[in-house]
Amino acid sequence: MKKVILGMAAMAFLFASCEQDPNQTIVEEQQEAQVDMSDFYLYTDSSDEKRSENAPEKCYSMKNLNRLLNEKKGLHKKMYDVEAHTRKILAKKPDGVGNGNGGGGNDGGGGTTDPGDNLGVVNIPVVVHVIYSNSQENISDQQINSQISVLNSDFAASNNDANNVPSEFAGLVADSEISFTLAEVRREANSRTSWGTRDDMKYAYPPVSPANTLNIWVCNIGGGILGYAQFPGGPASTDGVVISPQYFGTTGYVSAPFDKGRTATHEVGHYLNLRHIWGDGRCKQDDFVADTPESDGPNYGCPSYPTVNCRNTDMTMNYMDYTNDACMYMFSEGQKSRMRTLFMDGGARTGFLN
Incomplete structure (x- = not known):
């Protein structure tokens, strides 16, 4: 009997020692939930x-x-939450892969080795709304298909000009493991010749299944504007990308030097939560990606290498700068990590996996 009692006491001690202190669990959860949002x-x-x-x-x-x-x-609160979720995920990666708060420099905010997120290649169905007032704006299926092809090559880093990336940044070129499939083309004749930037085209022709479909409205925006996108967290009724027809795709009704489909690549980057490479500010304004260098503003045309600002070499060839289509040809590993957090549990675009 004594042996039985001692055995039971030992088991109770073992169970107690293995059971986690509830207070400790709360503390750990609080620590996990805390991310630095001071630069948001x-x-x-x-x-x-x-x-x-x-x-x-x-x-x-x-x-x-x-x-x-x-x-x-x-x-503002919705987008704050999207950013906080992104940073929580990236904080779990080795060295804070892709996270901001590093000043945007090549050596700030951690490394760039991504262990993988087990999502595999994320496929995004695309519905293209062609809104036209004349035959030129009613772009061909061939032109639309050329744009889908550019999106697939650019996001997979299989674009032919990726080998133009200078050695300083060559190790950061990322295959985002995001692909695009043309699901539908909707053609809408309309006498309106300019649609502006207040989402009128989206109200006239609402998005199709925005939770799990990328909607692109191809119409004349006017004002010399190439395109614009809505960031994750915005209203579902206006979610998607707008591009003027002469800057969409690589063949047909296209206008140089923005005739290689990179306007869509840039705007889809915004749709997937990427900021402009210079952070839309001066040297201390971050784009929330650790491996993109600080800069004090956009670059135009085809800048010479190296172009130096803020004591760093600008990543002028990044899709999120403003250079000509022929002179942008990469996303970085940090940008890849940032985009892919949207598809993970609790992310703003998990509908694409459901």
Whole structure:
């Protein structure tokens, strides 16, 4: 009997020693939930001092975001939560892969080795809404297919010009493991010749299944604007990307030097939560990606290498800069990690996996 009692006592001790202290669990959960959001921002002045007066406005996404923040109550909180979720996931990766708070420099915020997220290749169905007032704007199926092809090659780092990346950044070129499939083309004749940037085209022709479909409206925006996108967290009724027809795809009704489909690559980057490479600010404004160097503004044309700002070599060939289509040809590993957090549990675009 004594042996039985001693045995039971030993088992009770063992069970107690293995059971985790509830208070310890709470502390660990609180620590896991805490991420540094001190550098988070949404509003920008969206000024573009480097752009010449007559040059096209490459991207209207940040100005569109400013407008939505003013109009949509609760949007700031939603986008804050999207960013916090992204940082929690990236904080678990070795050396904080892809995380911000590193000043944006090559040596800030951690390394770039990504152990993988077990998602595999994420496929995004695409619905293209062609809204036209004349035959030129009613772009061909061939032109649409050429754009889908560019998206697939650019996001897979299989583009032919990827080998132009200088050795300084060559090790950062990323296959995002995101692919695109054309699901449907919707053609809409409309006498309106310019649609502007207040999402009128989306209200006239609403998005198809925005939770699990990328909607792209191809229509004349006007004002020399190439395109704009909505960031994750915005209203479902306006979710997607808008691009003027002459900057969509690589053949047909296209206009140089933005005739290689990179406007869509850039805008889909925004749709997947990437900021402009310079962070829409000066040297201390971050794009929340550790392996993209700090810069003080966008680059245009085809800059010479190296182009140095903020004591760093600019990654001018990154898709999230403003250079000509022929002179941008990479996403970084940090940008890949950032995009893919959207598809993970609790992410803003998990609908693509369901």
